[in-house]
Amino acid sequence: MLTLHDNITSGNGYKCRLLLTLLKKPFKRIEYDIDKGETRTPEYLAKINPNGRIPVLQLEDGTCLPESDAIMWYLAEGTEFLPADRLARAQALSWMFFEQYSHEPNIATLRYWITHKVEMTPERRAALPGKRVQGQAALKVMENHLAKHGWFVGGGYSIADIALYAYTHVAEQGGFELKPYPALNAWLKRVASRPGHIPITKG
Ligand SMILES: N[C@@H](CCC(=O)N[C@@H](CS)C(=O)NCC(=O)O)C(=O)O
Incomplete structure (x- = not known):
C-alpha cells in the first residue's frame, strides 16, 4: 500500500x-x-x-x-486529472510552478506563522509586509485567469486546480481577504462541490 x-x-x-x-x-x-x-x-x-x-x-x-x-x-499520470495534450500539460506545470514560487511561499507561510503561533523573530517581522503584498498579487493573477476560464488548464478540473486550491481556500487563516475576488470564490465552490471532495481536516 x-x-x-x-x-x-x-x-x-x-x-x-x-x-x-x-x-x-x-x-x-x-x-x-x-x-x-x-x-x-x-x-x-x-x-x-x-x-x-x-x-x-x-x-x-x-x-x-x-x-x-x-x-x-x-x-x-494517465488519469482525468492530468490533460493528455502537450501544451495543456506544460500549462499545468506553469501553474504548479507559479503555486510553488509566487503563492505558497507567501500565503502558506503567513498562514503557518499565524495558525502555528510561530515566534515572530525580527527576520519574520521584516519579511511579513512583502509576503502580504506578494500573496495578494498571486490571488489577483488567479482572479484574472478565473474571470475568463472555469479551470486552470484544459477546460477541466486538474492537478493545477488542486495545487492552487490547497492554500487558497484557507488563505483567510493567513490574513488574506478573499472577498475582493468573485471569480476565485466561484472556483473555490466548484472545486469543493466535486464528487469525492474532502476537507483539509480529513486524514
Ligand atoms: N515544496 C514542498 C514544501 C513542503 C513543506 O514546506 N512542508 C512543510 C509543511 S507544509 C514542512 O514539512 N515543514 C516542516 C519543516 O520544514 O521542518 C512541497 O510542495 O511539498
Missing part, C-alpha cells in the same frame, strides 16, 4: 490526500509533528526526505517521493 508521510494541517499534504481520495487509491498516513521537528530527525533525513519536510509519498517498493506537486504529477 502507498504511505503518505504527512501533517494534517499542511496544504501541501492536503493536495496529496485529496488526489489520492479522488483517485480512490488506498493509502496509509503517517502523521509528523512539524512544530516539534519530527521531520528533522537523523532517521527521517536518512530514510524519508533529506530535505526534512512532508509530504512524502512512499511507494510499495519503499521509494520515497517528496514534493507535493511531483507527488500529484506521479499519481495523476
Whole structure:
C-alpha cells in the first residue's frame, strides 16, 4: 500500500490526500509533528526526505517521493486529472510552478506563522509586509485567469486546480481577504462541490 508521510494541517499534504481520495487509491498516513521537528530527525533525513519536510509519498517498493506537486504529477499520470495534450500539460506545470514560487511561499507561510503561533523573530517581522503584498498579487493573477476560464488548464478540473486550491481556500487563516475576488470564490465552490471532495481536516 502507498504511505503518505504527512501533517494534517499542511496544504501541501492536503493536495496529496485529496488526489489520492479522488483517485480512490488506498493509502496509509503517517502523521509528523512539524512544530516539534519530527521531520528533522537523523532517521527521517536518512530514510524519508533529506530535505526534512512532508509530504512524502512512499511507494510499495519503499521509494520515497517528496514534493507535493511531483507527488500529484506521479499519481495523476494517465488519469482525468492530468490533460493528455502537450501544451495543456506544460500549462499545468506553469501553474504548479507559479503555486510553488509566487503563492505558497507567501500565503502558506503567513498562514503557518499565524495558525502555528510561530515566534515572530525580527527576520519574520521584516519579511511579513512583502509576503502580504506578494500573496495578494498571486490571488489577483488567479482572479484574472478565473474571470475568463472555469479551470486552470484544459477546460477541466486538474492537478493545477488542486495545487492552487490547497492554500487558497484557507488563505483567510493567513490574513488574506478573499472577498475582493468573485471569480476565485466561484472556483473555490466548484472545486469543493466535486464528487469525492474532502476537507483539509480529513486524514
Ligand atoms: N515544496 C514542498 C514544501 C513542503 C513543506 O514546506 N512542508 C512543510 C509543511 S507544509 C514542512 O514539512 N515543514 C516542516 C519543516 O520544514 O521542518 C512541497 O510542495 O511539498
